Amino acid sequence: MLSTRRVRSEHRPAPKQTGDRVGKQKQDWVRLVADRLRTESGSALLLVGVAVFALLWANSPWSESYVHLWETHAAVGIGDFRIDMSLHHWVNDGFMVIFFFLIGLEVRQEFAVGSLRDRRQALVPIVAGVAGVVLPALIYLAIAGREAPEAWGAVIGTDTAFLLGALALVGPKMSSQLRVFLLTLTVVDDFLAVSIIGIVYTESVQWMPLAVAVVCLVLLFLLARANEWRSTPYIVIIVVLWAATLLSGVHPSLAGMAAGLLIPASDPDREDVVRAKRLFRDFWQSPRADAARNVRLGLAKSISVNERLHEVLLSPVALFIVPVFALANAGVDLRGGMLGNALTSPVTWGVVAGLVLGKFGGIALGSWIAVRAGLGSLPQGVGMGSVFGGAALSGIGFTMSLLIISLALEGEVAGQAIVGVFIAMVLSWVIGWLTFTFARVKMNETTADLPTTLSRPVDPERDHMLGDPDAQVTIVEYLDFECPFCARATGMWQDLGEHFSDGGARYVVRHLPLEDYHPHAFQAAIASEAAANQGKFWEMHNLLFANQERLDAQYLRGYAEEIGLDLERFDADMLDETLPQRIRADMQSAIDSGARGTPTFFLGETRHSGAHDARTLIATIEAQRKELAIRRRS
Incomplete structure (x- = not known):
């Protein structure tokens, strides 16, 4: 009996290992699908799939179950207080408030730490965004103003998720600068669209709940002014704000946007x-x-409350809330002559023309006029052909369009407008693809991004360097002595130096003082170069980072004395015109290489994007070394 058990025990691991292997493969497959859906192109394809499924369901023999599902009522209440709505209204007036809250968070981020902080950089997409709202509305009213004038708002919004997903699929392979431009544009677009929803599509107002909503907004403002960093107080007030706005008769989307705008954002x-x-x-x-x-x-x-809430909500909104909204609103019954009527309806073609022609013309013309008038400039690396391609993709209205149609129209006319949204989505996608192809082939706009290659090779005679000058691995950092997250302040280089202790790496620093944000950085850079003239750059470099809060001119001479410099020579070098010229040359090389902030790292000659902690940099370098070894062997 014992030997039998032993034999069975010896034979058990084989099937278990097979089962474990199958289970692991399933887990890997699920993880791969989930990661794919989290990408911009993946979330766009998910929305397309859900919308098509909703259409098929609504036109199938089980179409009644589709209608009955969204007419099912659900209620929540505490004591005598009760909110009772259909599932369709819970999606449009409940879940979608989180979507608009996320938009508000993004707008606040852009104003606080993003592209809207720089007026000249923001003015072109702002003008384009406004033109991309006005022209579509005028085109729609010219075509369908007699039949359904109240639905003009259906053509003013752009679906950001669809836009970025389509850009990832049909745009240039490298398009991060164009992406920032389009995001800024859609921030303006969405802000105007949500304001119009809250103001134009509000039928009646209950003043007491509205007063409660106003009090909630004031409380959010006071929390932000008090620098409250915990997210719980904000969330509690926002829930009360939503309920009060819903009871007031104002569409809750406006409350969601307003709440997002009041959540503090900062670096x-x-x-x-x-x-x-x-x-x-x-x-x-x-x-x-x-x-x-x-x-x-x-x-x-x-981390700011804004960024934490944005990180928590981004995936649920993209992977659940917006797809559920599409499922609830995209199901149009096209049977019984509905499709034929839609194809001959001014409402359908008013929506199509407003989204496809209005968005393309408004954004393209607005961008061109703003640039020609000198109001601002396009982001570096972005050509007008790429802007036209992004303008074409902006005709994908989907989420905003469906929401406004559900508020403005009913019955067959609503179905006709929804058909127009679907036609516009397909046409915008095709026109965007053709425009990007034309820009690539005829205008040589192969990318819409910043440069990624180090413009000036490392020169051991000129550059400040640690490590073996002949090392195979090179890490170049553009730094600012007031930047709180540059390498010496975070200890990144120490970790890299320990990992590559065999002398296989060299570390090079170049100057990129951000004078608009760090008033003492340029003078500190001059002090480091004055110390370099006496062979003590790294001593001054370390001391400046150790005293980032004290970089005024009165302190710099004390640091020179502390590290044993000849003070007369140091004073003379601080007035030498060649040192600012050297720093300006580093700054120009940073601009030519695509560096815009600090710290910016180049691994070899390629600009590193993403996290710049030591572990990430080491992993990236090791991957590059493996790839190089494979190439050499082959």
Whole structure:
């Protein structure tokens, strides 16, 4: 009996290993699909799939179940307070508020730390966005103003998810600069569209709930002014705000957008990051539950409430809320002559013309006029052909269009407008693809991005370098001595130096003082070059980073004395015109290489994008070395 058990035991691992292997393959497949859906192109294809499914369901023998599902009522209540709505209204007036709240968060981010902070950079997409709202509305009213004038708002919005997904599929392979331009444009577009929804499509107003909503907005404003970093108080007030707005009769989308605009956004503060690092060290030394809680709170405090909420909501909105909205609103019964009537209806073609021609013409013309008038400039690397391609894709209205149609129209006319939205989506996609192809072939616009190659090769005689000058791996950092996250401040290079301890890497720094944000950075860079003239660049480099809060001219001479420089020579070098010229040359090489902020890293001659922590950089470098070894062997 024992030997039998032993034999069975010896034979059990084989099928178990096979089962484990199959299970792991399934997990890998699920993970791969999930990762794909989280991409911009994946989420766009998901929306297309859901919309097609809704159409098929609504035109199938089971179409009644589609209608009955969304007419099913659901209620929530506390005591005598009760909100009772159909599932269709829960989706449009409940779930979609989270979508508009996310838009509000993005607008606030753009104004605080993004592209809308720079007036000259933001003015062209702002003008284009406004023109892309006005012209479509005028075209729609000219075609369908007699039949359904109230639906003019259906052509003013662009579906950002669809736009970016289509751009990833038919646009240039490298298009991050065009993407930023289009995002700025859609921020303006969405802001105007949501404002119009809240103002134009509000039928009646209940003043008491509206007063409660106003109080909630004031409380959100006061929380932001008080620098409240916890997200819970904001969430509680936003839930009350939604309920009050819903009861007031104003469409809740406006409350969602307004709430998002009031959530504070900012870049991480260096002191908060350092504090979080100390808390993690405490947990490392004593892994207790209270220490873990302190780490979580410290990490949360180092990131703005806006960014944390945006990160939490982005995937649920893209993968659940918007697809459910598409499922609830895209199902149009085209039977019984409905499709034929739609194809001959002014409402259908008013929507098509407004979205396809109006968006393309408004955005393209608005961009061209703004540039020609000198109001601003296009982002570096973005040509007018690429802007025209993005303008064509902006005719994909989908989410905004379907929502406004559900508010403005009913019955067969609503179905005709929805058919127009689908036709416009297909035409915009095709015209965008043709426009990008033309721009690539005829205008030589192969990319719409910043340069990615180091414009000036590393020169051991000129550049400041650590490590073996002949090393195979080169890390170039463009830095700013007031930048709180540059390499010496974070200790990144120490980790890289330990990993490549065999002398296989060299570290080079170049100057990129951001004078608009860091008033003392340029003078500090001059001080480092004055120290370099006496062979002590790195000593001054370390001291400047150690004293980032004290970089005024009165302190720089003290640092020179501290590291033992000849002070008379240092004073003379600080007035030498060649040192600012050297720094300006570094800054120009940064611009020519596509660097716009600090720190920016180049691994070899290629600009690194994404996280710049030591582990990420090491992994990227090791991947490059493996690829290089494979090429050499082949």
